[in-house]
Amino acid sequence: xxxRLSAIAILVLGLSAGVAxxxxxxxxxxxxxxxxPETIQxxxxxxxxxxxxxxxxxxxxxxxxxxxxxxxxxxxxxxxMGTKVYAVTGPAGSAGTHKVTQFAPSIRMALPNGxxxxxxxxxxxxxxxxxxxxATAEAAYEDPKIAATTVVAQGKLIPPEDESDNHSARVCRVxxxxxxxxxxxxxxxxxxxxxxxxxxxxxxxxxxxMNQDGSGRQVFARGIRNSVGMDFNPKDxxxxxxxxxxxxxxxxxxxxxxxxxxxxxxxxxxxxxxxxHTRTEEYKNETPPENLVFPEIETPAHAADxxxxxxxxTQFPPKYRGGIFFAQHGSWNRTVxxxxxxxxxxxxxxxxxxxxxxxxxxWLNDQGTYDGRPVDVAELPDGSLIVSDDxxxxxxxxxxxx
Numbered sequence: 476x477x478x479r480l481s482a483i484a485i486l487v488l489g490l491s492a493g494v495a496x497x498x499x500x501x502x503x504x505x506x507x508x509x510x511x512p513e514t515i516q517x518x519x520x521x522x523x524x525x526x527x528x529x530x531x532x533x534x535x536x537x538x539x540x541x542x543x544x545x546x547x548x549x550x551x552x553x554x555x556m557g558t559k560v561y562a563v564t565g566p567a568g569s570a571g572t573h574k575v576t577q578f579a580p581s582i583r584m585a586l587p588n589g590x591x592x593x594x595x596x597x598x599x600x601x602x603x604x605x606x607x608x609x610a611t612a613e614a615a616y617e618d619p620k621i622a623a624t625t626v627v628a629q630g631k632l633i634p635p636e637d638e639s640d641n642h643s644a645r646v647c648r649v650x651x652x653x654x655x656x657x658x659x660x661x662x663x664x665x666x667x668x669x670x671x672x673x674x675x676x677x678x679x680x681x682x683x684x685m686n687q688d689g690s691g692r693q694v695f696a697r698g699i700r701n702s703v704g705m706d707f708n709p710k711d712x713x714x715x716x717x718x719x720x721x722x723x724x725x726x727x728x729x730x731x732x733x734x735x736x737x738x739x740x741x742x743x744x745x746x747x748x749x750x751x752h753t754r755t756e757e758y759k760n761e762t763p764p765e766n767l768v769f770p771e772i773e774t775p776a777h778a779a780d781x782x783x784x785x786x787x788x789t790q791f792p793p794k795y796r797g798g799i800f801f802a803q804h805g806s807w808n809r810t811v812x813x814x815x816x817x818x819x820x821x822x823x824x825x826x827x828x829x830x831x832x833x834x835x836x837x838w839l840n841d842q843g844t845y846d847g848r849p850v851d852v853a854e855l856p857d858g859s860l861i862v863s864d865d866x867x868x869x870x871x872x873x874x875x876x877x
């Protein structure tokens with residue numbers, strides 16, 4: 476009997492391993508296909524856009540995440556969640572016209588997701604726990620030994636013991652005040668009470684700012700779960716940011732957020748609120764701090780709002796000028812997936828939030844699986860919009876013609 480059971484167990488294990496191997500092979504095959512220009516082009520053919528807009532493949536960039544367009548408009552720097560930053564050069568057009576080069580390959584990086592420029596042309600690269608700057612990035616992007624300056628040393632952006640695989644995609648912007656702003660996601664779904672004093676001190680679960688040499692660090696905003704997109708409104712200099720809200724609270728709660736921070740020192744409600752006006756189970760019996768700031772605009776739960784930018788050019792119709800384009804990466808824990816699209820948020824005449832609407836969608840296919848997952852949006856000097864996709868490993872260009 477034991478021999479028969481052993482034989483059955485071996486057979487079951489063998490079948491399981493075989494099934495797993497088949498599933499893995501299918502996934503690997505699908506992943507390989509997704510990164511082919513022909514496959515990507517087929518996906519782009521079904522992307523729905525407002526009348527007059529067109530989308531095309533711009534470049535193939537493995538794991539493409541957040542982007543920074545050089546002040547001269549010659550190079551797009553693309554961060555990743557791996558170890559590399561890429562430089563993309565060449566005229567607008569098909570993928571074959573662009574050159575994709577690893578930037579600063581002699582420097583070992585860890586999760587260099589966040590890239591941003593100062594008005595003087597200094598490129599900042601924000602890793603999981605370090606910040607570097609490159610004074611000559613746009614001019615010397617092909618130099619494998621390009622010089623870097625350490626802005627925040629390794630292990631000094633957050634305490635090393637709080638490093639995590641969760642919420643470690645940093646983003647940055649240089650503000651109108653010349654300061655470097657960095658969003659620090661906190662490494663929990665909802666943080667334990669005992670972690671909050673240290674997180675508040677460091678600005679984890681918030682936005683910090685500092686001088687461009689790393690000195691003068693301050694906590695600019697708190698009460699943020701995980702912001703992976705921010706930009707300053709060029710009309711009034713006010714910082715806006717996306718915020719990914721708590722998981723495991725249901726398919727339709729809590730709502731995602733677009734937030735506005737007109738002054739320093741504001742608290743945006745997390746972890747007392749998991750998103751919008753929805754209280755978290757972990758903090759529901761506590762009285763929230765006074766004067767919390769609630770979202771300017773709420774968006775669907777779990778759509779995963781990431782990179783955002785104010786549209787400042789005139790190629791697009793007047794409706795879009797001065798508004799916000801933002802990428803929605805797509806849900807991972809929702810019964811029916813949502814997201815994998817680019818949305819647009821309009822502002823009221825006084826500069827506050829109005830409403831959001833879907834702008835480009837179709838990367839989530841009819842089978843409920845992803846053929847692409849937008850991460851960030853950026854402007855080119857001709858007024859077209861660039862969208863990054865870390866799932867397909869691509870950059871797309873959106874243009875408008877009447």
